[in-house]
Amino acid sequence: MHAITAENLTKKFNGFAAVDDVSFTVESGELFGLLGPNGAGKTTIIRMFTGVLKPTGGTARIGKYDIQRNPLEAKQLMGIVPEMANAYVDLSALKNLLLIGELYGIRKKERGEKAEYLLKLFGLYEKKRQKVKTFSKGMEQRLIVAMGLMNDPKLLFLDEPTSGLDVESVILVRELIREFNNNGTTIILTTHNIEEANQLCDRVAIMNHGRIVAIDRPEELKRTIQSTTSIEVAFTTKVNAEELMFDNVNEIKKVGDKLRLYAEKPEDIIPILVKYAQFSNNKIISLNTLAPNLEDVFLKLTKNEGK
Amino acid sequence: MIFEQFRRSLAITKKDLSIFYLKGPVMLSGLLMPAFLFIAFVFGRKLSLEFLLPSLLGMTLFVTVSSIGPIIAPWETRMRTFERLVSAPIALWAIILGDIMASFSFGLFITLFIFLASIILLGMEIVSLSLIIGTILAAFCFSSLGLVISAPPTDNPSNIMMLSTLIKFPMIFISGIFIPIGEMGDWKIISYISPLTYYTDLARYTIGGNYFSPAIDLLVLLGFNILFFAIAVKWHKKNLAKRF
Ligand SMILES: Nc1ncnc2c1ncn2[C@@H]1O[C@H](COP(=O)(O)OP(=O)(O)OP(=O)(O)O)[C@@H](O)[C@H]1O
Numbered sequence A: 001m002h003a004i005t006a007e008n009l010t011k012k013f014n015g016f017a018a019v020d021d022v023s024f025t026v027e028s029g030e031l032f033g034l035l036g037p038n039g040a041g042k043t044t045i046i047r048m049f050t051g052v053l054k055p056t057g058g059t060a061r062i063g064k065y066d067i068q069r070n071p072l073e074a075k076q077l078m079g080i081v082p083e084m085a086n087a088y089v090d091l092s093a094l095k096n097l098l099l100i101g102e103l104y105g106i107r108k109k110e111r112g113e114k115a116e117y118l119l120k121l122f123g124l125y126e127k128k129r130q131k132v133k134t135f136s137k138g139m140e141q142r143l144i145v146a147m148g149l150m151n152d153p154k155l156l157f158l159d160e161p162t163s164g165l166d167v168e169s170v171i172l173v174r175e176l177i178r179e180f181n182n183n184g185t186t187i188i189l190t191t192h193n194i195e196e197a198n199q200l201c202d203r204v205a206i207m208n209h210g211r212i213v214a215i216d217r218p219e220e221l222k223r224t225i226q227s228t229t230s231i232e233v234a235f236t237t238k239v240n241a242e243e244l245m246f247d248n249v250n251e252i253k254k255v256g257d258k259l260r261l262y263a264e265k266p267e268d269i270i271p272i273l274v275k276y277a278q279f280s281n282n283k284i285i286s287l288n289t290l291a292p293n294l295e296d297v298f299l300k301l302t303k304n305e306g307k
Numbered sequence B: 001m002i003f004e005q006f007r008r009s010l011a012i013t014k015k016d017l018s019i020f021y022l023k024g025p026v027m028l029s030g031l032l033m034p035a036f037l038f039i040a041f042v043f044g045r046k047l048s049l050e051f052l053l054p055s056l057l058g059m060t061l062f063v064t065v066s067s068i069g070p071i072i073a074p075w076e077t078r079m080r081t082f083e084r085l086v087s088a089p090i091a092l093w094a095i096i097l098g099d100i101m102a103s104f105s106f107g108l109f110i111t112l113f114i115f116l117a118s119i120i121l122l123g124m125e126i127v128s129l130s131l132i133i134g135t136i137l138a139a140f141c142f143s144s145l146g147l148v149i150s151a152p153p154t155d156n157p158s159n160i161m162m163l164s165t166l167i168k169f170p171m172i173f174i175s176g177i178f179i180p181i182g183e184m185g186d187w188k189i190i191s192y193i194s195p196l197t198y199y200t201d202l203a204r205y206t207i208g209g210n211y212f213s214p215a216i217d218l219l220v221l222l223g224f225n226i227l228f229f230a231i232a233v234k235w236h237k238k239n240l241a242k243r244f
């Protein structure tokens, strides 16, 4: 059985389709990424799955439950780290966790133990009785992630869980995401951090303007756009991009003081570049071949398949 | 399943009490307000204590119970704590019930003090079984009214405070608190639309001076309870998506 299923999921706000006829499934145990620029509709999709927004059309299923028909059963199964949500600043970290425990119907003894365990895991144990008001942004965000784990979810929605965190906390949260996933938790992660998606996800859906424009494993996505294999070159004397527009070069971009040449077969370009340098009395300072990265895929897809 | 939802709504109540109610200034003003009102009533007007005490009881219960309840929803909207509640396995009606129970218990606590003060200090016997049942019904009813008032999906508590004052102030004047219903002439028709009328009337019963029979008062209060709770759930449901 699929962990979650979206069937022709659509959400319109006053006629504007924030999510437009989206269908996909995520298998249990998968770490699935939703990647897209601001306003792509990632959060709107998550909110339809977590029962916060009602779809304008289509269905969102958690396991076998349609979230609109069996909201309580479906919600019981999942943990949530909403994008913009806060903890209660007037309550202590411990009380925030215990409140969540109660809302999920966890027994008193268990929820006390679970809260202590999570406080330790997220490095908040020393401050457990302090009001969240006194926390730094990063500490609060760690608490919010911990709150999403109170009910030992088999399915976890993380909407930009690492935004606003410093490097150390980002690493902590990413490690925990991996660990929970290794222990069998299905994870749906939204991010606009391409590297994060690349490092963490089994599969990634790239979204733009409310639609999924590509969905595959990161490596496969990279392969689909071989033409973006590129060479980065820098000369001692500056060279205009047009001059390097050789026959089998598809595109040239200026990247800092370097030029990036896109070509199907970069190996053919290298000798030409060397000849060009000799011929024009110039010298090559650096030359790199770059494999396509997820960023290229992302940019290409979100540009071409726009409105 | 329903029982489990009730339990979860108590978690909401507990959260509300510790965030909004169990604070020095809130408790103190809850207790001082009836005392000040009483002094103002006694010195300001030439009314008998028999008339004043039930009025005071009705007004205090009404004002304390409906003071904080309305601002919880706009406050949670502003603080962005609502999304998590809504995505937890608790039904919206149970969240609303939890909020209602918080002001309800706060109101009962304050009323208890007035009951004790009226018995111990004034030696008046206003407490009866029907008044106890009536107080419970009325506290729940006024508290539900507070959640009806908080339904507009604003994130600005002061908008709701304004709306709340606009609704509550006239209600106090038409509810037989300052003028007995019997003396209102043709105007008494408008007092029928206010639940506060029936609670104040019930409070007059043991001392004398009531207008309706206690059974009618209780029944009407029960009716208002169901009405307000249903409207509160319906309106909050309708506006929910606008809170994110
Ligand atoms: N409640 C709402 N009312 C009206 N429009 C909305 C609402 N929520 C979202 N939108 C619109 O829907 C679109 C998608 O928004 P969404 O928040 O899902 O994007 P996102 O992919 O999560 O973006 P980000 O990366 O910035 O978080 C945006 O154009 C946004 O303005």
Ligand SMILES: [Mg+2]
Pocket (backbone or CB within 6 Å): A042, A043, A044, A083, A159
């Ligand atoms: Mg978002």
